[in-house]
Amino acid sequence: MSALNIAMYAIVGLLLLLSLIKSKEKTKRALKVAWKSFKGMAPGLFILVGFVGITLGFxxxxxxxxxxxxxxxxxxxxxxxxxxxxxxxxxxxxxxxxxxxxxxxxxxxxxxxxxxxxxxxxxxxxxxxxxxxxxxxxxxxxxxxxxxxxxxxxxxxxxx
Structure with missing residues (x-):
């Protein structure tokens, strides 16, 4: 993992912590919306990544x-x-x-x-x-x- 990736994860983690401190309820709601969105996109994304991997294999x-x-x-x-x-x-x-x-x-x-x-x-x-x-x-x-x-x-x- 590159230093840039580590820095980005650290920044996101700090911002999430600040959000939790400011409003636990809003942060929980935002995380639920994000999780629901991820669950909706994940199957298509995994299929696409698999298709690209298989295609590049052939x-x-x-x-x-x-x-x-x-x-x-x-x-x-x-x-x-x-x-x-x-x-x-x-x-x-x-x-x-x-x-x-x-x-x-x-x-x-x-x-x-x-x-x-x-x-x-x-x-x-x-x-x-x-x-x-x-x-x-x-x-x-x-x-x-x-x-x-x-x-x-x-x-x-x-x-x-």
Whole structure:
């Protein structure tokens, strides 16, 4: 465990202690809400982490380098953006997955396309979004988000 992790845990522990001192009842209520939220997210998170682990077990680093590395060029970036936009993944999962992809040979540009489209584009949630905001809005928002994800990816490719 890094020093930063230890420091973060210490800060959180101190803040929790201060909260308990100030109001035990509110702190207990907040912890119950947090636990309920965790229980709701945990199954999906564990399934997703398991899926990523199994997938990375079958997909070799050579395959990732070939599909998402330097040699893939613009097609690798587009592939990453399409995959990212079609899966439903929260940001707290997308970022560590992006780091894993970088470590096994994907480029910054393709990882940026994947992470930004997975967070901004919602093909999986489009039916719900269409009902809530209208079909035209949902399509326009997703299309603009996809284009922005590609723009961000190309900018990161140039900058980094």
């Amino acid at each position: 997909i070799t680093t050579d395959m990732i380098s070939k599909l998402l590395g330097e040699s893939a060029g613009i097609w690798g970036t587009l592939l990453a953006a399409v995959i990212g936009g079609t899966i439903l993944m929260p940001a707290f999962v997308a970022f560590p997955l992006g780091a894993t992809l970088l470590n096994v040979g994907a480029t910054v540009q393709t990882v940026t396309a994947f992470v930004s489209s997975s967070v901004m584009v919602g093909v999986a949630t489009m039916p719900v979004e269409s009902k809530a905001f209208g079909k035209k809005f949902a399509i326009l928002r997703n299309a603009l988000s996809f284009l922005l994800a590609l723009l961000l990816a190309f900018l990161m490719g140039v900058i980094l």
